[in-house]
Amino acid sequence: MNPVGFPILTAVTFLPLVGAIALLFIPRVQEEFLKRAALAISLVEFAVSLPLFIFFDEGVAGMQFVERVPWIPEWGVHYVVGIDGISLFLILLTTFLTVLCILSSWRAVERMVKEYMIAFLILETGMIGVLGALDLVLFYVFWEITLIPMYLIIGIWGGPRRIYAAVKFFLYTMAGSVLMLVAILALYFLNGKATGEYTFDLLKLYQASLPIKTQYLMFAAFAVAFAIKVPMFPFHTWLPDAHVEAPTAGSVILAGILLKLGTYGFIRFAVPLFPVAAFKAIPIISVLALIGIIYGALVSMMQADLKKLVAFSSVSHLGFVMLGMFAFNAQGVQGSVYQMLNHGVSTGALFLIVGMIYERRHTRMIADFGGLAKVMPVFATFFMVVTLSSIALPGTNGFVGEFLILLGTFKANPVYGVFGATGVILAAVYMLWMFQRVMFGAVTHKENRQLKDLNLREIVTLIPIVVMIVWMGVYPKFFFKKMELSVQHFLYDIKARYEVVVPPPPGAEPPLDRKDEGADQKLVNTKE
């Protein structure tokens, strides 16, 4: 049951698809109308997704808004969707960013507007589907569906090397996920043989007890699929290509949501399904995350192309997310989830900003700019705020996330924490240096003197982001209180199941640093 008495999650998932089908019937010549219709659909979608937040019960750790309908009963596949405090925010981020993406494409997309808008709306359905799915087959189907529109967005509306980038994106992700498919099937049958119930239901499979060696293999299969998506070093090579070639809105969605599907995959699937393997994998994942943080930052520093710089900074930021998650303590995981949202907001905004400047100058080379602050003061202000958020200045959202991640990491393993912290410094270096070269100093290129400042549409696009940056930076409790219990539940659950196999040394901390005694009871309750 859900509090609104209406299958709201399904509505949120499929509304964009319905919208996309509606767009099919609008003649392609009416481009302005198509854009407005798409914007309207995305706005309605955002509005429809808000009740998820309003009616979300923060006192429940498990899944909410659960819907369950048989889909392919022959295989034990159900249409099961539900959200907890982690997926809630990612869904909201999706509906939020989609609106901004469509706004930002107003002038950037000149040909095949209809197809573009349809692709974007289908993509939205796919992403929300991934975030809501609680059945492995349903999840996999949505996971693959997201590939198609993104592939087309990069390939049709992208830059000069778009074909290469689109194919690379598709094949990398597909190659990673097919192995996950085998693992899903293996899990299904092993669990079925053990319990007699053949199901792909995620919540039931959480309880599956598997031999340790099998867990390792399956975790590896899931982890590779997600690591490619995140992307973690050394699976990141598709990302710069995809980002650089994708149109602005494509980059925003790619950075904002699609990469999060990888980290979300870890937190929802790979880790809780195979907790023992996940704990054993802490060193590997953490070290790879650290390499990603430092390598991504160093490579960013050397980029001459603004978009590439932002792309590599994503590798670095996503390294933080993974590092925090695999600290497996409350601070680390909360910071990790928070940082997913931050990265969506800030890096999404950075791509928007790069897009805006590209629309004016048709170049993204840092060397082609300089002194823009004088020419475009409004632009400069927005750019500054977003830059500061990206380098995690206190008072912005980035600070909260990175601080918690580092806190959690230091608690779990100080060595990782020390290396992780260098990433924060490096981020300041490459972002501020870039900002200085682009915005400050004298105007060295005469083309830049005539640049127009932001227009109303662009300001409207950026204002919500700035609001979020400040809001999330100043009053994070508003967000944390909804996700806190879900994160604790996640930790409690995986630790308890890990410790069944590997008992903790005597005198070790209890699985959870709890504030109140009743938490135990609260955590095992799930609300359907």
Place this chain on the structure above:
Amino acid sequence: MEIFQIQFSTADLLVIAPELVLSGFALVILLMSVFARSERRGFLGYTALVGVVAAFISLYWGIGQETSAFSGMVRIDPFSLFFKALMTVIAFLTILASLDYAKREGIGFGEYYVLILFATVGMMVMASGVNLLIIFLGLEVMSISIYVLAGIMRDDTRSVEAAFKYFLLGAFASAFLLYGIALTYASTGTLDLGGIGTVLAEQAWIRGLPILITGLALLMVGFGFKIALVPFHMWTPDVYEGAPTSITAFMATGVKAAGFAAFVRVFFYALPALQPYWTEIMWILAVATMTVGNIIALSQTNIKRMLAYSSIAHAGYILVAFVAGNDLGRSSILFYLLAYCFMNIGAFTVVILLGKKGEEHTLISDYAGLGFHHPLLAVAMAIFMFSLAGVPPTAGFMAKFYVFSAAVKANYYWLAVIGVLNSAVAAYYYLRVLIYMYFREPEKELAIGGFSPAAVLAVIISVWGVLHIGILPSTFLALAQRSIRFLL
């Protein structure tokens, strides 16, 4: 060996009603084409369509039946019913796609449709035969019709070459099959599939008999040729490329389905006792077929050749289910063939629609910019390509999912892993079609030779099939599972 006494009753005739209907219509069309003036030959195709629909309706009688006829030569059971229905669907779509194409290419005379109908009869006999000789008979009826159809464009050297090549190699393969039948007969003393099964189950000593094992191997070669398994696939690309496109679609789906029907029936019904012998060989064949098919397809520039290699690879995926051999595996073969029929005929029909007389536009680069000029056709092609690549929410995904789940269930993890990696490789060449359609500007204006409503209908039906099976597969799954139950 007792002398066959061929006696039959009207009940027997009902068992083969669809075959009779099709044969009857084929003869009528043959006569009509003699007497009809050449400009009025258009309706021959429509008559053939009516025949196929009538055959489909006559299947209704067989629902729920499980009887043998003609002294136990053929059987009507859910399995044969499924395949007969599938073959009528294939024939229906093929004829729809052919109506205008055949006229355009100047091959629309009566024999074209007659041979399609006869080939369909052969396929049905293969699916319903429970006697090795009857299966062989069906196979020959089908093959000979297809040999002719492949070469029906008499003025086109490639078509003639295709027919000749197919005939020569096919004759060899038939000989292998026949020899395999002979050796099986020699060691078990019966041609009846059920009888062979009983003999093998009861007389343990016979199972290791070299003669029987040789027979088994020869049977594999014979069937392997028809369904184009590596290393018996050499004919496929040339024949698929040279044959008229509609016939290529027919071969890639119909012949393959019939081959698999007989293959499944013989191996799971008559020879399950030999499973340990054939499973390992099949394992190797499956891996070789998937991998070779996909890797060679990567470098093809002609879409018909590409689809030919892709059809080889798809036979490999089906063979994965064959190796798994469990209940899931067997029903997934049926399900896969059904899904494959829609996506493959659909893709070939798009190829047909994009050609015109003398200019077939079969290079993948001819499709450049299709997404801009013919958006709907391009969307249909994209759906077929995604389905062939196994991307949800299409039939191809569900079919692959089913096949690989069978392999995983039977603990053939490596086979499943090789299979899924193969489908990742395959995505590359299917995507290439999309790249040309959507990401490239057209190099030259694609001149399409007239609009064909019938072929468009075939595309629409195929799209419907692909999406329905992909999104709500339950009905079709239940159907496949019901149809295979008698073998379990």
